[in-house]
Amino acid sequence: MIIPRLALRNLLGAGLRTWLNVIVLSFSFVLIIWLQGLYKGMGDQARVAQTDAEFGGGQYWQENYDPFDPLALQDAHSSVPESLQTLIENKQAAAILISQATIYPEGRLHTILMKGIDPAQSVVTLPTQFLDQEGEELPALIGTRMARNTGLKVGDTVTVRWRDSQGTFDARDAKIVQIMKTSVPSVDLAQMWVPLDKMQSLTRMKNEASLVILAQGTEEFPQVSGWIHKDMKFLLKDIDYLVKTKSVGGSIIYTILLCLAMLAIFNTQVLSIFRRRKEMGTLMAMGMTRSKIIQLFTLEGAMHSVLAALVAAIYGIPLLAWSAKTGWAMPEAADDYGIAGIGEALIPVYGTGLVVGTVVLVLLVTTIVSFLPTRKIAKLKPTDALRGKMT
């Protein structure tokens, strides 16, 4: 225990030099945790929002359905199989029929996806209850992004044109009954939600669907002929990839931060070893071995990160707790970032793993950076050290 005690004593004895390094390093601690927390929060928010609004607990896709091929949509529908129909009737699934369509708001043409959904469904968090309207009119639900792009408002009527199952064009006026605010662009942009039964009737696709969304928590996924089960891992892979890509950008920032802090530590160590040669000589004369002196100087450097962690805890815990509570307010333009779930605020998530991982990483890097300059001591002759010379 003598080495840690001496290291701490020397470190505290160095005064301002130590505290400057500690403060810089503590900034790195807090910023790294905050940045990583932000990316973790973004990922979590995106997953939760997308799961709630679009993916549910997994999906069954009609075998021809390909969300990236609009031309295939014409054939991407078939009767809902019995096993899935039972789930739908038990409110454990919701059928979605998708068809390419064109709308003409204010005389302009917009190609959209018309999506039929049961107004009474509770599998996804879309406000489909607004589609539950009597009468001949085709009620339509759109999102704020779609409304912004088309200039449509609640109560507006817009002509919708589509092809039915035979390929024949048909058209009708749809009335916008609600504009939903959602943080998930993929249920909003260029999409119009209409009641499923009306859409099935208008497109002559009675009892047909393009995909079936399962309720969250569904654990059994039976094999269904003509339909392909898509699990959550598959459905969320784009989000995971996007978050990973964003995290790489964040990693670059925190690597730069860490490098700056490490540069300060390295500089201090080099200077310390240069200035304290006489002290090293004295320690050797008193019977301290070179390896013990290397340990002492390395630990002195590494202890910067221990002190920095303590200092960071003093101001970082309240700061991070506050940011986790209030989040980081996002500008309206954040909607265009294409990431689901951001909404009005990005709420960082600071897990134990993140905090412990960051502390361990910084401690490890600081120890390595502190050790590197001390290797010179291994070659130091006691007589040279006592004269203040570096061997």
Add this chain to the structure above:
Amino acid sequence: MDNSYLIKTDELVKIFPMGETSIIALNHVNLMFKKAEFAGLVGPSGSGKTTLLNIIGSLDSPTEGSTTVMGQKIEDLSHKQGAELRNQHIGFIFQTFNLLPVYTVFENVEFPLLLLGLSPQERQDKVMKALEWVQLADRVKSKPAQLSGGESQRVAIARAVVKEPKIILADEPTANLDAENSHNILQTMEKINNELETTFIFATHDEKVIQYLRRKITLIDGKVAKDEVYDNPTGRGEEQ
């Protein structure tokens, strides 16, 4: 080896290479030091005093010949064994005191005992005893920067004697001190030499120190020119 001697040098040679030439710092030095000696290596600058002291203290190794300290051949010791020898049996006093600046007086004196792994109570007792010897028991909490030159050297002496080593090597201990402080320091060392029977070896050219020596070894160009022993330190004794 003769066991009555703590230190013995045998045909000791130390050569420092200086570019293409070399400097002979010690040239076939044969010396022996007994327990409780109060001896000094005297001579002009570059005569090899400090080099000899460093070799005896296992801080350096000879080019040729051998040095035996406490029965151990210096040239055969590993770094670790050399450190152990210094830790247990040798105390150093330097011209520039070499106190650790961030430690208090108490902690500076306590340092060698920490390396020896003594218990806190043992350390406390020994440090206070050493500080009483040098009359600095009331300055335990002071930092080196708050001490005068004389006080700093007394702390350095306390640090050297606190573990009660068999040998204390003092390199120009009074060079940075005025006459009064030098005499105080030397009297303190003489007292420790008498009470603890510690062997003191000085490297000095200070007349004030020479007055106190009971053995004066004059080195010139790395060779022992004279080795004189005095019954009465201020008088002159017979040559060996």
